[in-house]
Amino acid sequence: MSERAKILGAVWNLPREVSEVKGKDPGTYLQFNSHMVTFYQQTYGELSRFFLALRAGRLIGAHCEKCRQVMVPAASWHCPTCNFAEMREIELPHRGVLAATAPITIFPSASFIGDAPFARGYVDVATDAPIASFLPSRLRTTTGLPRPGIFVKGVELKLVFEDVREGSIRDIFWVPMKEVPAALRDAKPLLASKLDFNTPPMPEVARDAAGEQALARALAAVEELAAKVGASPRAQKDLAGRTHAIGVRTGGGDFTLHVADARIRVGAGLPPKPDFVMVVADAGVFSRWVADGSLTDAAVEGALWLPHKEAFGVLPILDRLPRSVRRDAK
Amino acid sequence: MNKVAIVGAGITDCRGRWVEATYWDLFQRAARRTLEDAQVTTAEVDSVVYGIYNDIFEHQAIPESALTGHLGMVNKPGTRVTSGGATGFYAMRTAIMEVASGVSDTVLCIGGEKATDCYDPQSKSATPMVIDTIAKSWDPFFEYPLGATASDSYMQMCMGYNDAYPDDIGDSLVRAKIIEMLCRQGNKNPFGQRRDETVTVEQVLASRFIIAPFLRLLETCMYTEGAAGVLFANEKKAREISERTGVPPIWVKGMGAANESYQTGRGGSYKPLTSIVSDRVAAERAYAMAGVRPSDIQLIELHDAFVAQFMITMGEMGFVPLGQTRRLVDDGIMADIRELGDDRPPPKGQLLINPSGGLIFGGHFVGGSNMFSMWSARREMLRRHLPLALIHGTGAINAVFGGALVIELEDGGVR
Ligand SMILES: [Zn+2]
Numbered sequence: 001m002s003e004r005a006k007i008l009g010a011v012w013n014l015p016r017e018v019s020e021v022k023g024k025d026p027g028t029y030l031q032f033n034s035h036m037v038t039f040y041q042q043t044y045g046e047l048s049r050f051f052l053a054l055r056a057g058r059l060i061g062a063h064c065e066k067c068r069q070v071m072v073p074a075a076s077w078h079c080p081t082c083n084f085a086e087m088r089e090i091e092l093p094h095r096g097v098l099a100a101t102a103p104i105t106i107f108p109s110a111s112f113i114g115d116a117p118f119a120r121g122y123v124d125v126a127t128d129a130p131i132a133s134f135l136p137s138r139l140r141t142t143t144g145l146p147r148p149g150i151f152v153k154g155v156e157l158k159l160v161f162e163d164v165r166e167g168s169i170r171d172i173f174w175v176p177m178k179e180v181p182a183a184l185r186d187a188k189p190l191l192a193s194k195l196d197f198n199t200p201p202m203p204e205v206a207r208d209a210a211g212e213q214a215l216a217r218a219l220a221a222v223e224e225l226a227a228k229v230g231a232s233p234r235a236q237k238d239l240a241g242r243t244h245a246i247g248v249r250t251g252g253g254d255f256t257l258h259v260a261d262a263r264i265r266v267g268a269g270l271p272p273k274p275d276f277v278m279v280v281a282d283a284g285v286f287s288r289w290v291a292d293g294s295l296t297d298a299a300v301e302g303a304l305w306l307p308h309k310e311a312f313g314v315l316p317i318l319d320r321l322p323r324s325v326r327r328d329a330k
Numbered sequence: 331m332n333k334v335a336i337v338g339a340g341i342t343d344c345r346g347r348w349v350e351a352t353y354w355d356l357f358q359r360a361a362r363r364t365l366e367d368a369q370v371t372t373a374e375v376d377s378v379v380y381g382i383y384n385d386i387f388e389h390q391a392i393p394e395s396a397l398t399g400h401l402g403m404v405n406k407p408g409t410r411v412t413s414g415g416a417t418g419f420y421a422m423r424t425a426i427m428e429v430a431s432g433v434s435d436t437v438l439c440i441g442g443e444k445a446t447d448c449y450d451p452q453s454k455s456a457t458p459m460v461i462d463t464i465a466k467s468w469d470p471f472f473e474y475p476l477g478a479t480a481s482d483s484y485m486q487m488c489m490g491y492n493d494a495y496p497d498d499i500g501d502s503l504v505r506a507k508i509i510e511m512l513c514r515q516g517n518k519n520p521f522g523q524r525r526d527e528t529v530t531v532e533q534v535l536a537s538r539f540i541i542a543p544f545l546r547l548l549e550t551c552m553y554t555e556g557a558a559g560v561l562f563a564n565e566k567k568a569r570e571i572s573e574r575t576g577v578p579p580i581w582v583k584g585m586g587a588a589n590e591s592y593q594t595g596r597g598g599s600y601k602p603l604t605s606i607v608s609d610r611v612a613a614e615r616a617y618a619m620a621g622v623r624p625s626d627i628q629l630i631e632l633h634d635a636f637v638a639q640f641m642i643t644m645g646e647m648g649f650v651p652l653g654q655t656r657r658l659v660d661d662g663i664m665a666d667i668r669e670l671g672d673d674r675p676p677p678k679g680q681l682l683i684n685p686s687g688g689l690i691f692g693g694h695f696v697g698g699s700n701m702f703s704m705w706s707a708r709r710e711m712l713r714r715h716l717p718l719a720l721i722h723g724t725g726a727i728n729a730v731f732g733g734a735l736v737i738e739l740e741d742g743g744v745r
Contacts, residue, residue, distance in 0.1 A: 012451060013451060014449070021349045023345075034389065036386055044471065047471055075472075100486065103489055103541045104543075105541055107539070107540045107547075108461075109462035109465045110452060110458035111462050111477075124596060131597035132596050132600075133593045133594065133595035134594045134595050137476070153493040168475060169476060300543070
């Protein structure tokens, strides 16, 4: 069995050790490495029907004939509002509406490091029912990194099933209906492999004179930063071991940010084989970056478009450079 | 119910980590300070209620069992309460009811947490493991597997509120200004975790995102290790203790609690995504029991898990209209501690909110945070001669647990 298939990988372990630790008060104290973990063969119990249905490519809810509410997921088979009247299974549509604008997690918990940024939210599936619960859901987009403006309240969503399903809430996710080709919108189930999440189309940016001026200023600032990186051990340490050719498309034109040999360098136009291309209407984002701003924030807020989370992982390193350069200049 | 008074309170230093003390010692320190404050011996305490949120943090499945002897509570009743973020509130409610019912004359309510001994081997730091441990408060079937955390869950409520009321909590500048004010207040708390920190609006706006788009690092509460105690007594005992200490009793006037459904939804009994109904219902119940209105209250210790939620809760509890909670800043409703000083009540029309620095600057040791708020409210009432105060607690997924206590200083503190 591979490491990945195990519940806990080797990274989740610690050496058997008692070590010294210093706190706020004088004196040395001891700490011991330990754990408090149990393993489970957790029964799905009455929820099994819901997860069996997911495995079969179906979405089911529990319906109460008395109050006509629909509970999705089918978390109980007895209606809590009708003195536990029996609820019956109903088949639910594979389309829904986002009940509220979804938050996007940037800094995840230990178990989800590497998944960020990701969006989760509540989907109203039984839209015809007078009373209905919302389905806690993974939200994905085929248009690049999740960012504000995509998963907003009321957006129509299409249910998508993973091709290989095990019986988990992660067997399903939702994408904006408008991203689903018309021919696939009624597919039940629609499988993830039918949609392309890996090569999102670059957004269009209008080119104008103001954009060109903003780009000229930004490039001058980035060139200046590049020169300073050459004299900054801290910045070079930030870049150590990294090689990237990052294409940048702006409202003033394109350029390439090369990262190699612990240096950054600006190149003209998009590279023939970029690691990835980022897109921003206002090249001023790069001027602000050099002046201690944040490319990460620009991506999180949606101004800077990125194709995937791997691209997002590069930004914190770039964001460190202006600070490192400044500290070494002191 | 019989009259119930707060006759003593004590807290430990709030720290990011206490390597110098286990939770046994933290609870003992807080108990010692509480009893010293009330000038009572352990023999005079009839019963104890523990607020401890999470067994995993304490690294022991019945943590309160180890405390019985350490706190001098052998052969007395001991109840442990755990209700998520609202653990402290619910522990106090339990203690108050025990006195109100006549079962006990004096009850020590003590809560705390040892959160940051948790350690994530992957990032070689505590925080992701602390977040993960709290995330285990979400169910293993539907919510936890999606990467749910306390932060994104509370932010979901804030996003839902923002859908209903745009242009209120969504203004990051308004939120940053509140943070700056809370920081200044936290600087005045001698036990506060971040009492030596200065956080400016600019720093808030430049701090990294935790959850987009409404939560940056400097807008969230801390993880704290510490403990806090409150001693509750019936009227007879309260008068006796007050004679001893020369400190007037503070009476529990109103108490309200409400928990919403775990499941979100539309209609019926489902949790709506646009409001924190639990806060509203809890506060309204507390006001009704106390016979007061929000406009009678000028001192609030509010459970500020996140600053956007702080704003919504102020709206839900009736201090500012929902959708216009930014008036706390825009209209100067939130008193400026620099103008107020250390011993004056806020002028008419202004509110003193979280003079402790709240959970964002003062400290958030989950099981005892609301006792920490009670400690602060009592301190401010006594030194500013404020007749009324409100203490609020929230917790669990999507802020579904809510609690509120209205307390009253005897004779407005005039003796
Ligand atoms: Zn029913």
